[in-house]
Amino acid sequence: MLQRHMTALAVAVGLTALAQPGFAQDTYKIGSAVGLTGYAAASDRAWRDGQALAVEALNAKGGLLGKKVEYIAEDNRSEPQEAVVVYRKMMSNDKVNVFASGCVSAGNFAAAGAVVRAETPMVLCSILPPRPEEVKWAYSILPPPRFEMEARYNWLKANTQVRKIGIMHDPTPYAQLMRDVGVKSAQEAGFEVVAVESYKPDDVDMSVQIGRINAAGAGAIVKMGQGGSTVTIAKNIKQLGLEKMILLASLDDGAPLKAAGEELGERFMFVAPRVQIPAALQPGEPKEVAEAFLKIWREKFGDRDPNAGARGWDSVMVIAKAVQLANSFEGPKVRDAVEKISGFQGSFAKYNFSPEQHVGITENPYVIGVLRGGQFQVK
Amino acid sequence: MPDLVQFAQSLVNGVGVGLIYGLVGIGFCVIYNASGIVNFAQGVFVMLGGMVCHALLSKLGLPMIVAAVLTVPIVALAGLAIEFLVVRPMWDRGAALFAIILATLATQIAIERLTILTLGDQPRTYPEFTLGGPLKLGSIAISYQLFWILGCGSLMVVLLWLFFTRTTAGRALRACSQNREAAALLGIPVSRMLMLSFALSAGLGAVAGILVTPMQVTAYNIGTPFGVNGFIAAIIGGFGSAAGALAGGVLLGVLQALAIVLLGAGFKNVAALSVLLIVLFLFPSGIFAALQGSKGH
Known part of the structure; x- marks a missing residue:
């Protein structure tokens, strides 16, 4: 009888523990509202895949400050209304610690107010939201x-x-x-x-x-x-x-750029980061970091265009760096720590954040690309 | 103020796009005539036409003509699948028409998602059927593909006319459109006619998709704009007449093109929808149905 009571007690304690918010936060959760369908799908799907690879790489090295990193991506269908729904879901149900959302600017703007009230930092693929109080919590991985x-x-x-x-x-x-x-x-x-x-x-x-x-x-x-x-x-x-x-x-995914190049030849040009045209990578750290990413990317996705994937990868690495600098998972501390990240070499570009500079890319990373012989080259 | 060349060029472009809207509109009419159902999945047949043709060209390396000819029955099979899996179970249970129409809308979303999973999310295209061009008439350029669209669109209308007037199946479909109960009493298998209408409609959508893809791109999400504009074309044409839908499509395409020239791209749909409203106010059964009616009187 005593043993039965003890078992019931153990089950009750276990269930209570499961119901505690603290249990849910045994992992560090990165949420991402991405346009997996709709106009932004091509770039946002690659952005998501780059982020997922980065999270895998972090977990393979033991996670962040001893915690496993969990990645949650939700489809906003490239529409602001849907973005608000998925942001709410990730905040209230999934209890994400930080957002690293995709390139649907209007969606990120629409949800920014609620995200700021929850004191959750955002590292975005899109441009920054317009209001200063939102900019305080938002950082952009997109070049100006x-x-x-x-x-x-x-x-x-x-x-x-x-x-x-x-x-x-x-x-x-x-x-x-x-x-x-x-x-x-x-x-x-x-x-x-x-x-x-x-x-x-x-x-x-x-x-x-x-x-x-x-x-x-x-x-x-x-x-x-x-x-x-x-x-x-x-x-x-x-x-x-x-x-x-x-x-x-x-700046775009490789597939439409290639198709357009096949139509117009060298009368068609595009802005490209060097990671999109690996032959143009600058020797030294930029090349080493980009090639490390490209190796993992190609193992998983073959010759798929790496542009948006590289930015997605960098967004997670910037967050990881901020958590390490803050030595904390708390939103306000991570937010403050991103402002201290400077000279951080990513696979897409170098990032220089500061209290006044929430757009991390401060040096022009672009070259003019062209399709030549079926390959992207610098024009 | 735009010059005459700009006007003429925009008319040419509007006709090209409008013919495609018209083909989609005919697809709407075929199913509506047989069943009273407005199939909101009509746009996905256009998308599937382009996607399947591209897959046959790029994955199997088939010649254009073979790929195009094979694409039509493949997409028609997709139409049959929609009829068999979505429409028929509801139809047999006596579901309200609006519920079936809503189900076709849900089907469109499901097919789009399925397309992403199987064929991917990237836009794709293939070359025009006749390389070179465009044909220059003074300063006005006409793409060779436009002649293909014009020729195939006209051929479709003629074939449909022959089908509806000269074949037993076509006459049976027309009988269903006039009175389904009476058609059933005369021994016409109404449910089989519904199946035929979905296959026919999907095939027409596929032809539109095959023809238009060389002029732009195809991707999992291009069905919606074609579906919406095809629906408007069908309404302008009187929702029932193939020739009316084709003419309605051309009118819509030209109106959109002129709206861009005169008012700017932002007013394209405003202008087109305003015209639709005027048509509905003045001719509730469509311009071309009204014209036919006045001739009859």
Whole structure:
């Protein structure tokens, strides 16, 4: 009888322990709201896969401060409303310690208020949310939009006679921010923006917008936005018989860049981090870190494009570094520690955070890429 | 103010896209006529047409014509599967039409997810059927693929007309569209007609997907815009007439193109949907049905 009572007591104690929040936090949880479907799928799926590899690598080395790292990714369908739902789920059900969400800026903005109230740091693929109180808790792994524009304008100015350009952008916050930067910086770079046209990522034809840009006298289209729309624009340029029009695309996954390059040849160019064109990696630490990542990436995914995966990997490594610096898992301490990360070499770029600098990439990591002989090369 | 060349070029582009909307619209009409069901999974047939054709080209290395011809029955089988697994069980249990329509919407989402899992999330494309081009008429460029779309679209309408007027199965389908109960009393197997309509509709969607992919890309998520625009095309055309749906698609494509030229891309859908509202107010049964009605009188 006594033994039966003792067993019941042990079960009760066990169940009580399971119900305690402390039990759930035996792992350090990284949550990620990612667009696994919708317009951001190509980059966000790779971002997620890079993060999952990084978490595996951390756990293989014993985790963080003795705790196993758990990775939770939820599909926000590339839509802000869905993003709010999955952020809430990860905060209330999964009780994540830190967010490392994907590139759907509008989704991250929509949920930022609630995340800040929960004092949870965010290391994002997207641009930073607009409100200062949200920026305090958010860090970006994405290079500033001006770097993309500088890389494209510098190349165009140095290598062509084109001085009139057209801009095409989608309605995402990132693309709109890039449009504003592009329009603002064009004049000082020596270009005249003769047309600004918008499109939706799922538009089936963009010939009319391209026709308007051509009619305005532009010699190049600077495109802001990711995904299959780049291929559609390249095809439309060809279908319109615009034999001299240059297309300069945004940072993107390799698949659409390759397809667009097959249409326009070397009239199609794109901004690329060096990890996307490994032959361009700079010797020394940048090359060592990028190649260490690429080795693991290729073992798992073969020749899949590593660009977004590298950023995903870096986001987890930045968080790991912050936890180690803070020597704590508490949100406010990890948040403060990210601000102390400087000169941290990632596979995508070098990160220099500070209290005033929450966009970690401060040196332009881009080269201008082109498809040549079926391979990406530096133009 | 845009010049005449811009207007003419946008008309050409609008016709190209509109023909595809029209083909999707015809698919809507075929199923609606046979059953009263609006199949919101219609757009995925376009997506599957492009995806399957691309897979046959790239994985099996088949010539374009073989890949295209094989794609149509494969996607038609997908249509049959939807009918057999989703629509028929509900139909046989006497489910309300709106419930079946909702189920087709859920089916679209399920097929999109299945496509990601099996074929991946990357956009893909293949070359135009006739390389080179475009054909230049002065400053106006016409892609060779547009002629393929125009030719195949017209051929589809003629074949459908022959099917509906000259074959027993086609006449039986028409009988179902007029009165299903009476058709059943006359011995027409209404449920088999439903099956036929899904296969036919899926095949039409596949043709649209095969034709349009060389002009842009295909990916798991391209079904929705084609589905929405095809639905609007079918309504403009009178939701029942194949020629009306095709003409409705062309009208929609041209309106969208003109809206971009005159008002900017942001107003493309606003303009198209405003026209749809006006059509519904003035001609509740569609412009082309109204025109046919006035001719009859």
